[in-house]
Amino acid sequence: MKKIAVFCGSSKGFNPVYAKHARELGIYLAQKNIGMIYGGGKIGLMGILADTILKHQGKVIGVIPSLLRHEEVAHTEITQMIVTKKMSKRKVKISKLADGYIALPGGFGTLDEIFEALTLGQLGIEAKPVGLLNTNGYFNPILDQLELMVKEGFLKESNRNMLLVSDSVTDLLEKMQNYKAPKMSKVINKVVTK
Ligand code: AMP
Numbered sequence: 001m002k003k004i005a006v007f008c009g010s011s012k013g014f015n016p017v018y019a020k021h022a023r024e025l026g027i028y029l030a031q032k033n034i035g036m037i038y039g040g041g042k043i044g045l046m047g048i049l050a051d052t053i054l055k056h057q058g059k060v061i062g063v064i065p066s067l068l069r070h071e072e073v074a075h076t077e078i079t080q081m082i083v084t085k086k087m088s089k090r091k092v093k094i095s096k097l098a099d100g101y102i103a104l105p106g107g108f109g110t111l112d113e114i115f116e117a118l119t120l121g122q123l124g125i126e127a128k129p130v131g132l133l134n135t136n137g138y139f140n141p142i143l144d145q146l147e148l149m150v151k152e153g154f155l156k157e158s159n160r161n162m163l164l165v166s167d168s169v170t171d172l173l174e175k176m177q178n179y180k181a182p183k184m185s186k187v188i189n190k191v192v193t194k
Helices: 017-031 044-055 087-097 108-122 140-151 169-177 186-193
Strands: 003-007 035-038 060-065 080-084 100-103 130-133 163-166
Touching (some): 003 108, 017 035, 017 169, 080 087, 087 108, 100 108, 100 169, 108 130, 130 169, 163 169
Parallel strands (some): 003 100, 060 080, 100 130, 130 163
């Protein structure tokens, strides 16, 4: 993986452990020479992660819709900023650039982005690893919900297993490096490539 898209809070969270883990991921990506693609903000965990990578001579690419660019939230020091017309175009751009996706703790934006990445994998449109950094057990209730979805017949176990989870940065990245996407049925491939 040369570039990973990271989705995370535009807030820091109350517990300092979230910022600590964001910094840990930033150092790891910079040291391994893996570029980060993200929402382009300078606030919350997003800003902490971007600042840490830059401090360690890593590469940070922001993809921001023009609507957010003129707010005070856009990071001005990053390696490259790509401005898109719309939020939807931004997502397409991020997925074109990224070899994989990671979510750190966050809110609606983070969940929206990571579930979209999973949906692309489920449909076989993409075969990229999707990882959840489960700092402080933050995502446990969501993981329980995924179990329930499998149990109640709304999610295939094989699709649930596409989501790679760990509370350790190195372990998560190892899982992502070794990821093999499940084989899709021919029918799905046909629908998707139409
Ligand atoms: P949230 O989890 O609701 O705080 O939203 C964070 C996620 O949504 C990030 O991964 C960003 O891609 C996107 N996002 C939300 N707010 C902003 C912002 N002000 N600037 C850039 N991206 C943002």
